[in-house]
Amino acid sequence: MVMGIFSKTCEYAIRSVFFIAHRTASGNRVGIKEIASGIDSPEHFLAKILQDLSRRGIVQSAKGPNGGFYIDERGLKRPLSEVVEAVDGNSIFTGCGLGLAYCSETNPCPLHNEFKAIRNQLKDLLEQTTIADFSESLNLGITKLRK
Amino acid sequence: MVMGIFSKTCEYAIRSVFFIAHRTASGNRVGIKEIASGIDSPEHFLAKILQDLSRRGIVQSAKGPNGGFYIDERGLKRPLSEVVEAVDGNSIFTGCGLGLAYCSETNPCPLHNEFKAIRNQLKDLLEQTTIADFSESLNLGITKLRK
DNA sequence: AAAATAAAAGAGTTTTTAGTCTTTTATTAA
DNA sequence: TTAATAAAAGACTAAAAACTCTTTTATTTT
Ligand code: FES
Ligand code: FES
Numbered sequence: 606m607v608m609g610i611f612s613k614t615c616e617y618a619i620r621s622v623f624f625i626a627h628r629t630a631s632g633n634r635v636g637i638k639e640i641a642s643g644i645d646s647p648e649h650f651l652a653k654i655l656q657d658l659s660r661r662g663i664v665q666s667a668k669g670p671n672g673g674f675y676i677d678e679r680g681l682k683r684p685l686s687e688v689v690e691a692v693d694g695n696s697i698f699t700g701c702g703l704g705l706a707y708c709s710e711t712n713p714c715p716l717h718n719e720f721k722a723i724r725n726q727l728k729d730l731l732e733q734t735t736i737a738d739f740s741e742s743l744n745l746g747i748t749k750l751r752k
Numbered sequence: 753m754v755m756g757i758f759s760k761t762c763e764y765a766i767r768s769v770f771f772i773a774h775r776t777a778s779g780n781r782v783g784i785k786e787i788a789s790g791i792d793s794p795e796h797f798l799a800k801i802l803q804d805l806s807r808r809g810i811v812q813s814a815k816g817p818n819g820g821f822y823i824d825e826r827g828l829k830r831p832l833s834e835v836v837e838a839v840d841g842n843s844i845f846t847g848c849g850l851g852l853a854y855c856s857e858t859n860p861c862p863l864h865n866e867f868k869a870i871r872n873q874l875k876d877l878l879e880q881t882t883i884a885d886f887s888e889s890l891n892l893g894i895t896k897l898r899k
Numbered sequence: 900a901a902a903a904t905a906a907a908a909g910a911g912t913t914t915t916t917a918g919t920c921t922t923t924t925a926t927t928a929a
Numbered sequence: 930t931t932a933a934t935a936a937a938a939g940a941c942t943a944a945a946a947a948c949t950c951t952t953t954t955a956t957t958t959t
Binding site for chain 2: 608609610611613619620693697700705706707717727730740742743749
């Protein structure tokens with residue numbers, strides 16, 4: 606299989622965050638089984654990812670009956686870039702497209718100028734749009750999180 | 753380590769193609785050791801990559817004394833996208849940013865519109881710029897292939 | 900023809916990413 | 930206060946990507 610722009614872990618993280626945001630807008634909680642089937646991901650693998658996002662305060666969780674995952678007000682206002690950075694780090698926002706140890710103006714690779722422009726657009730998109738913004742389209746039924 | 757936008761294999765492929773283009777503009781050939789050290793890659797790993805690019809006709813090679821790798825006239829005029837596709841496939845040009853099985857207008861993910869715009873810019877860049885174009889800056893001493 | 904050279908091919912190992920399964924801990928409700 | 934529920938944690942396995950080492954084949958030069 607050939608990788609996308611984000612790692613599989615990060616794809617699941619983003620999709621689950623959107624799913625949780627969408628399902629828990631009104632103070633509800635949603636369980637791991639429901640999330641996993643809602644975004645079409647392996648349940649126990651997703652559990653690990655959400656444990657990590659929970660430790661980092663990106664999502665919240667509660668154990669026991671009526672427990673599950675949710676996202677608080679502050680969380681909904683976070684830019685999506687925070688989810689991506691938490692999982693994949695920031696190399697996608699700052700790293701050289703050709704894998705040079707450092708991307709720099711003084712030692713640029715042949716793709717530098719063009720690549721940097723594109724990379725910055727992705728950065729801007731993810732930094733300027735909140736989790737709530739993105740999941741809006743789910744409320745409207747326009748977008749999907751699984752095939 | 754956290755991956756970039758291309759696989760490590762693809763990064764080495766692109767860098768080596770630029771290196772070979774730069775070094776063999778005037779009918780010369782360049783050996784694997786020199787390429788590997790020139791782009792700072794593991795020699796035997798790069799050998800595998802170049803064997804593959806050679807089978808696909810993206811680079812040319814000759815065995816024996818004075819042998820080595822080179823790129824013919826037609827090769828220099830190829831867009832960089834052909835190197836990327838040969839190694840990483842075309843999912844970077846067509847795949848969903850959130851990993852949905854298909855990226856489509858009828859079943860879009862929440863990132864679809866914005867992501868597609870950015871993805872298409874990368875596609876256009878790689879399709880519209882030839883290997884020769886990119887390695888031009890190496891001739892001028894402006895860009896680098898290793899730190 | 901023999902020796903030297905350099906890529907091609909084959910057969911691995913290591914590391915990272917992805918995914919699974921089981922046990923423990925916390926919370927709630929009967 | 931016991932049973933049920935659901936996440937947290939731990940210990941794995943599987944697959945893919947990255948990398949290494951050795952042998953073979955083709956070519957050229959002496
Ligand atoms: S140096 Fe390669 S993208 Fe900046
Ligand atoms: S459906 Fe996700 S990018 Fe098009």
